[in-house]
Amino acid sequence: MTSRPPRAIAVLTAAAALCVTTATTAHAAQDAERRPPRIVIDWARAWNGTDPQALGALFTAGGTYTDEAVGITFHGRQEIAGWKARADSLIDNVHVTVRAAHRDGDRITVEAVYSGHLKGAPKPFAVPMTTLLDLDRNGCRITSDQDHYSLTTVLTQSGLPADWTPPAH
Template sequence: MKSATVAQTPSSVPTPGIILAWAKAWNDGSGKEMSALFTEDGIYDDYAFQASWSGHEKISQWVKLTVESIPDARVEILDAFQSGDRATVRWVFHGLPKHIGPIEGTGRSFEVSAVSVFELKNGKIQHVSDYYNLANLFRQIGLPSGAWTPPFGPDLLK
């Protein structure tokens, strides 16, 4: 069993338990763990992939699909907070894809910054929305990431 990694941050606010459990479910690759965190009609949105899953079965399938594509997918929590029935976590998404959909993996790993926003109901997740830059993920693993590339690189900014 893997635990959620929590990076050292200047925040003195403890990471909310629901976020620790969410990260643990991802790090364990467990659709069963993940779906148990949600209300019966819970929704999981991944805006990078423009996809949405509703209900325990579909949310569990989303985790299974992700783990089949990225077997070592993991969440590293940077910081998080909760206020009433809302919570937010800033995290890093890591992994080495075997494939992304029909596209074979390139043998390169990724590490992208992400934010997730949670709506809670009676201690369970009613809705979570993940936000991260898919173009950045694709660039890191060597896949085309769009038609536009900046005319400068990081070396020119020094």
């Protein structure tokens, strides 16, 4: 067995530590790339929660929320919170499952599954959805949300006719 001088052991130990640190940093960077941005996590949590104000709070004061499938846009935090409250009153177990999120500057494209059970419908639904989130300069609040999914598919999966409309409140 050959003995190494203490200096060689110190150099090898430092090199091994650098390698572990570099690998750990690389893994952390890969995990960060796979993890959706914080605002997306908060957005999904707000949709999956029961407090409509939590969704509205994610937006700037003049933010907009457009549901392209229904063809309606809400302006400001209160209207957006009202939209979440209306969705909760019409759909049991509203749930958004984020599959991927891609950020390009102040825009995030979210690939998700939108699911729930329309009240009075024979079956639940789960449809693919793409959401475009535009953020303020700081990236802290949403200025615009555009949800894209197929209302026809929601109704078909739910076992409802294509001309079904929600009851008035």
